[in-house]
Amino acid sequence: MKELALLGDEAVALGALHAGVSAAYGYPGTPSTEIMEYLIAEHERGGPLAAWSTNEKTALEAALGVSFAGKRTIVTMKHVGLNVAADPFVNAALLGIKGGLVLAVADDPGMHSSQDEQDSRFYAAFAMVPCLEPRSQQEAYAMTREAFDLSERFAVPVVIRLTTRLSHARAGVVPSEPRAQNALSKAEDKTQWMLLPAYARRRYDSLIAKQADFAAWSASHPSNKLETEGRDAEFAVVTSGLGGNYYEENLADFAASRGGKLPARLHIGAYPAPVESIRALCAKAKTVLFIEEGMPVLEEKMRGFLPPAVSVKGKLEGSLPRSGELDPDNVRVALGLAPRAALKADLPKLPGRPPQLCKGCPHGDSYEIIKQATAGKASVAVTSDIGCYALGALPPYAVPETIVCMGASVNMAKGASDAGIEYAIGVIGDSTFLHSGITPLIDAVKANTPMTLVILDNSIVAMTGCQETMLPSASMVPLLQGLGVDPSHIVVLEALKKNAEANLAAFKKEIEYRGLSVVIFRRECLEAFKARQKKAKAKAAGAAACEG
Numbered sequence: 058m059k060e061l062a063l064l065g066d067e068a069v070a071l072g073a074l075h076a077g078v079s080a081a082y083g084y085p086g087t088p089s090t091e092i093m094e095y096l097i098a099e100h101e102r103g104g105p106l107a108a109w110s111t112n113e114k115t116a117l118e119a120a121l122g123v124s125f126a127g128k129r130t131i132v133t134m135k136h137v138g139l140n141v142a143a144d145p146f147v148n149a150a151l152l153g154i155k156g157g158l159v160l161a162v163a164d165d166p167g168m169h170s171s172q173d174e175q176d177s178r179f180y181a182a183f184a185m186v187p188c189l190e191p192r193s194q195q196e197a198y199a200m201t202r203e204a205f206d207l208s209e210r211f212a213v214p215v216v217i218r219l220t221t222r223l224s225h226a227r228a229g230v231v232p233s234e235p236r237a238q239n240a241l242s243k244a245e246d247k248t249q250w251m252l253l254p255a256y257a258r259r260r261y262d263s264l265i266a267k268q269a270d271f272a273a274w275s276a277s278h279p280s281n282k283l284e285t286e287g288r289d290a291e292f293a294v295v296t297s298g299l300g301g302n303y304y305e306e307n308l309a310d311f312a313a314s315r316g317g318k319l320p321a322r323l324h325i326g327a328y329p330a331p332v333e334s335i336r337a338l339c340a341k342a343k344t345v346l347f348i349e350e351g352m353p354v355l356e357e358k359m360r361g362f363l364p365p366a367v368s369v370k371g372k373l374e375g376s377l378p379r380s381g382e383l384d385p386d387n388v389r390v391a392l393g394l395a396p397r398a399a400l401k402a403d404l405p406k407l408p409g410r411p412p413q414l415c416k417g418c419p420h421g422d423s424y425e426i427i428k429q430a431t432a433g434k435a436s437v438a439v440t441s442d443i444g445c446y447a448l449g450a451l452p453p454y455a456v457p458e459t460i461v462c463m464g465a466s467v468n469m470a471k472g473a474s475d476a477g478i479e480y481a482i483g484v485i486g487d488s489t490f491l492h493s494g495i496t497p498l499i500d501a502v503k504a505n506t507p508m509t510l511v512i513l514d515n516s517i518v519a520m521t522g523c524q525e526t527m528l529p530s531a532s533m534v535p536l537l538q539g540l541g542v543d544p545s546h547i548v549v550l551e552a553l554k555k556n557a558e559a560n561l562a563a564f565k566k567e568i569e570y571r572g573l574s575v576v577i578f579r580r581e582c583l584e585a586f587k588a589r590q591k592k593a594k595a596k597a598a599g600a601a602a603c604e605g
């Protein structure tokens with residue numbers, strides 16, 4: 058088939074389509090978003106179902122239903138999304154997965170757009186399921202296809218672990234012949250799908266019994282490539298994922314520095330980690346260097362397996378930086394090579410450009426109101442959340458005091474109020490509220506906590522590229538009423554400068570109320586507005602051309 062230039066994310070999406078996927082679910086999150094965007098575009102052209110979900114947990118639960126019905130399904134998320142989906146994920150490992158179930162999880166080492174650097178290989182090991190880690194777009198395509206077969210072969214979910222540079226870089230992919238979708242066929246043995254303690258104990262034993270099969274599979278997997286023939290057995294290198302590419306970029310210089318002799322090497326792309334291959338690699342080693350993108354998963358594991366005489370180097374030991382991304386330069390230093398000469402360019406000194414809200418963003422007007430309403434008050438806590446509005450923590454607004462995880466703003470405000478803060482204000486976006494803010498709000502409703510929840514409703518998931526929210530803005534007030542918020546303390550304000558005086562007065566009134574109030578600041582995101590206008594213009598131009 059024809060070679061295509063695809064992002065790593067797109068290669069995963071195409072791999073899923075060609076593996077006969079029947080349904081795809083996900084929640085947008087950098088760097089994973091483009092997987093679903095590709096699948097949704099394909100769905101709009103008549104392809105298999107692909108739809109955003111309220112959060113990663115609901116996405117995975119929908120996928121479990123598809124698998125139960127015998128069809129293949131993929132769930133996409135960023136690394137922290139797997140925390141949200143952790144409950145069904147870990148439990149799904151005990152089920153008798155029927156239709157192939159694949160989780161494509163994109164990690165973000167270096168935190169380009171994330172609140173932490175966690176490594177999803179840990180999660181796969183924790184749930185005791187296989188994990189594939191591609192190092193090229195071609196592998197992303199092929200491993201996604203393989204993951205579905207593997208999931209059905211072992212009846213467990215399978216994780217594809219991606220990292221930012223692979224997800225967002227484009228390279229050639231040669232696809233192979235697509236496979237048809239599975240026929241509808243419900244799981245026959247219901248005890249494999251009911252985690253009642255008596256069944257769950259059996260299922261857990263079955264998962265433990267599968268570990269030997271997983272180990273045998275990974276030991277012979279072609280991506281776990283052991284190179285010892287003619288190599289220096291005293292210096293061993295273990296690479297994984299993109300670490301393998303950075304190592305190879307330095308290979309010519311490294312070989313030259315050692316009189317042409319290359320060290321013994323093992324590259325790992327399939328997990329559970331092939332422990333016996335690492336042992337074989339290190340049989341005569343005096344030193345072993347682990348080069349892995351993300352956390353020191355392999356280095357930490359192998360410290361307990363290798364003889365104490367082997368000097369283990371890597372991120373834990375300090376040869377490579379513990380945080381941030383790997384790159385050819387820091388891998389070069391870890392290999393003991395001199396740094397490359399820096400490129401010299403005579404550039405003018407550029408001013409710093411800290412990230413900020415778009416000029417005219419509705420969140421700016423809302424933060425102005427919160428700032429003015431709380432100015433001069435001694436006991437204030439403003440907790441915030443994940444979204445564009447997190448940028449309101451930086452000057453010129455500097456309003457939010459906390460940003461932790463999706464939905465945390467709501468009950469952190471409740472907790473601050475419980476602790477005695479007089480003006481406890483939670484700030485959350487509309488999409489984040491639907492994702493993870495509803496359940497904590499029920500706690501505040503039950504206690505009628507004296508706090509104000511601010512919902513910044515811009516009618517879109519702005520930060521990840523303007524995906525549609527699960528419910529339209531018009532649903533917000535009925536939803537809040539349904540949750541039990543007192544209708545007289547649900548206030549909707551239009552976040553416009555010209556309304557500033559009236560908005561300030563209304564907001565001040567609500568924060569003085571000694572019970573739960575919810576203030577919705579509403580105005581469309583500028584980027585969403587522009588995209589909508591552009592689409593309407595293109596449609597009108599198309600219609601005019603047809604008439605012509």
Ligand code: SF4
Nearest residue numbers: 415418445519582583
């Ligand atoms: S993308 Fe939209 S919500 Fe985000 S900063 Fe820009 S205008 Fe504001």
